[in-house]
Amino acid sequence: MPIHAYLTxxxxxxxxxxxxxxVFDTETNYIMTMGEMPENPEYPLTDEAKNLVMHTHLLIxxxxxxxxxxxxxxxxxxGGTITLALxxxxxxxxKSCFNRLQDGGRVNxxxxxxxxxKLYGQVTDKFGVSWQFNYEE
Numbered sequence: 001m002p003i004h005a006y007l008t009x010x011x012x013x014x015x016x017x018x019x020x021x022x023v024f025d026t027e028t029n030y031i032m033t034m035g036e037m038p039e040n041p042e043y044p045l046t047d048e049a050k051n052l053v054m055h056t057h058l059l060i061x062x063x064x065x066x067x068x069x070x071x072x073x074x075x076x077x078x079g080g081t082i083t084l085a086l087x088x089x090x091x092x093x094x095k096s097c098f099n100r101l102q103d104g105g106r107v108n109x110x111x112x113x114x115x116x117x118k119l120y121g122q123v124t125d126k127f128g129v130s131w132q133f134n135y136e137e
Contacts, residue, residue: 006066010076013053013069016127023100024060031056078128085132094133101125
C-alpha cells in the first residue's frame, strides 16, 4: 500500500495547490470545502471558513499528494515537518521544477553533483515546504 504525503496549510491551500499544479504541469482535482461538510452546531463555521479547503489532491509524477487547510481554531505550524522528494531521470524537469519552486522561496542546497547523484538539490518553497531533487538514471 502506498504512503501519500499530506500537506496542511493555514488558509492558503487553494493557492498552494494551484502553484504546485503549475510547477509540475498536472491537473487540479475537485476541491472539497469545509462548507460542504455537514454542519456541526458545536463547531459553527464563519462564511470565510466555509471556503477553506477540506480536501484535495494532485497526482505528481505518479505520486498522490493530498492537501487541506487547518480547521479553524486548530494549531498550525508551517513547514519543516515533512520533505517531499522528486526523483527523476529527466535533468531538464529537475532543473525546471527546482527553479520554479525557488521563486519566493529559499535554496538550501544548489543543484549539484553529489557522490550519489549527478544532480541533487534542496529548496524550501514560498509556503515553507521543503523539497529534495535527485537525478536517478
